[in-house]
Amino acid sequence: MKAPIKTKPLGPIPAGYGALGGELAIGGRMASDLVEAAGKTPLFVYSRAHLDRRVSELRAALPPRIGVNYAVKANPHPAVIAHMEPLVDGFDIASSGELAMTQAAGIDPVRVSFAGPGKRDDELEMAIAAGATLNCESEGEARRSIAIGQRIGKQPRIAIRVNPDFELKGSGMKMGGGAKPFGVDAERVPALAQYILAQGADWRGLHIFTGSQALSADAIIEAQGNVLKLAAKLADEIGAPLPKLNMGGGLGIPYFPNDSALDLAAVGRALHGYVADLPSALAETQLCLELGRYLVGEAGVYLCRVIDRKVSHGTTYLVTDGGLHHQLAASGNFGTVVRRNYPVAIASHFDAEADDVVNVVGCLCTPLDRLADQALLPAARVGDIVAVFCAGAYGASASPAAFLGHGPAAEMLV
Ligand SMILES: *Cc1c(COP(=O)(O)O)cnc(C)c1O
Secondary structure (H helix, E strand, O other), X not given: OOOOOOOOOOOOOOOOOEEEOOEXXXXXXXXXXXHHHHOOOOEEEXXXXXXXXXXXXXXXXXXXXXXXXXXXXXXXXXXXXXXXXXXXXXXXXXXXXXXXXXXXXXXXXXXXXEOOOOOOHHHHHHHHHHOOEEEEOOHHHHHHHHHHHHHHOOOOEEEEEEEOOOOOOOOOEEOOOOOOOOOEEHHHHHHHHHHHHHOXXXXXXXXXXXXXXXXXXXXHHHHHHHHHHHHHHHHHHHOOOOOEEEOOOOEOXXXXXXXXXXXXXXXXXXXXXXXXOOOHHHOOOEEEEEEOHHHHHHHEXXXXXXXXXXXXOOEEEEEEOOOOOOOHHHHOOOOOOOXXXXXXXXXXXXXXXXXXXXXXXXXXXXXXXEEEEEEEEOOOOOOOEEEEOOOOXXXXXXOOOXXXXXXXXXEEEO
């Protein structure tokens, strides 16, 4: 008798994906149809229906007072940015390249705010000339922005990114609390704001980002309460109202086995409570959240093709034409400590019984290139299509596409 082969669980497949003619369907189209339309694998498919639904869920849960910004770095595909244009209130960017992408999508720069450390003078100039808001990350950056504004004869729109003394608990990537390259330490913000006001810049308020990829509503609610308290205290110390407060985001999506979806309704209820009871310093302040992966992560699926099926020492490998050069995060090499399986499926046999245990790997010549370990999946042959879910954020643009020369994946919005 053969010893049973050990399996490792897969992450949860996001809601809204089903089978059509036995295959995975995205946006009502079969996987094989999408691959044919793209003319190649690997392929990222982004679903309009998922993007629309996620924004509607947010609008229904959040108080109308709180706007939704899209953090472009999560997925800067031109069709995705253009699709988000009428859906969200603002766009958060982190480079002049992303500014150009929003401009190409016809987005008014007045809706754009530019955060990120190490903004070059030419980037500051481009943003000031366009009328985007600069979320200044340091005193030096604020001084350079004001000098550039004077040189080109345009009043810069300036907010301050605050480095708060607290962070979003359980956050995948911590970006606040203690020494950081991001933002201005909270105790130095009032003096800098007064300087910005005295220089005649267009004062836009504060940006407080406390972390990313949190699945705990309690942690998010606590961080948002702390953000509002800190913003009110700083507004009092500055002695001028805050036109705007970007409250950060950090709403996460489930990627791995045992991750459960964020309780958005709970976050919404808490925000209704906060908004009903805002400190007077924030009474006139425009509020927004900035979200990347929560808006786009579950809307994307990465499709790649099985090129080889082989056995080594009793382990079956599905070798695909995809890999970490497009899906670094799914390989476990983008900010995770322990490698766990993303949600993966055999797109060609989406509703078939799972009775085969395989390791799904990419085509790169490195042992790091793994897409699923010891996965229980329907049997797949050479030519079949594999789907990796949760590929809508930090996929194509956050993976080393030049590594090993296979080139970029195709991308398509359906
Ligand atoms: C990366 C980033 C975001 C988006 O984070 P998500 O986890 O994708 O929501 C938002 N704001 C700032 C300042 C960021 O650096």
